[in-house]
Amino acid sequence: MSPLAPDVLQRLLSASLAARAHAHVPYSHYAVGAAILDEHGAVHAGCNIENAAYPQGWCAEATALGAMVMAGGKRATAVLVSGPGPDVITPCGGCRQKLREFGDDNLLVIAADPSGVRQSWTLGQLLPASFGPDHLAHASEHSAD
Numbered sequence: 549m550s551p552l553a554p555d556v557l558q559r560l561l562s563a564s565l566a567a568r569a570h571a572h573v574p575y576s577h578y579a580v581g582a583a584i585l586d587e588h589g590a591v592h593a594g595c596n597i598e599n600a601a602y603p604q605g606w607c608a609e610a611t612a613l614g615a616m617v618m619a620g621g622k623r624a625t626a627v628l629v630s631g632p633g634p635d636v637i638t639p640c641g642g643c644r645q646k647l648r649e650f651g652d653d654n655l656l657v658i659a660a661d662p663s664g665v666r667q668s669w670t671l672g673q674l675l676p677a678s679f680g681p682d683h684l685a686h687a688s689e690h691s692a693d
């Protein structure tokens with residue numbers, strides 16, 4: 549299912565499930581963990597953090613991306629997202645775009661739950677024809693200003 553080495557996959561799974569245990573989910577009770585593998589092989593994890601003002605809550609992937617950036621990671625090569633099961637969790641649309649900022653179509657997205665890994669995709673499969681940093685980098689000669 550996954551081209552990752554088994555030990556790396558296990559590190560991601562352990563980190564994601566450990567992060568999930570910290571989820572602040574008093575409203576949905578839907579705890580999520582995320583663990584990102586960066587370009588150096590380091591793993592950065594996060595959980596979802598909800599808020600009494602509902603729209604102010606955020607997803608586990610966002611917490612994990614923040615941890616990666618703060619640790620100096622620049623690129624995401626894989627992310628393992630863990631939910632409660634039994635349905636296979638899949639990153640929300642907003643998180644797909646957030647991941648796109650730090651990864652390309654080949655970014656491996658793995659879904660898991662406490663029973664283990666369930667499914668995987670590439671970001672290109674989850675977010676086809678995506679808008680990304682290259683669009684801005686290549687736009688200068690046609691910009692309106």
Ligand code: THU
Nearest residue numbers: 576578580596607608638639640
């Ligand atoms: N959630 C995530 O953390 N990541 C996703 O990709 C899907 C949804 C969270 C947001 C909210 O706290 C809870 O799951 C229910 O939507």
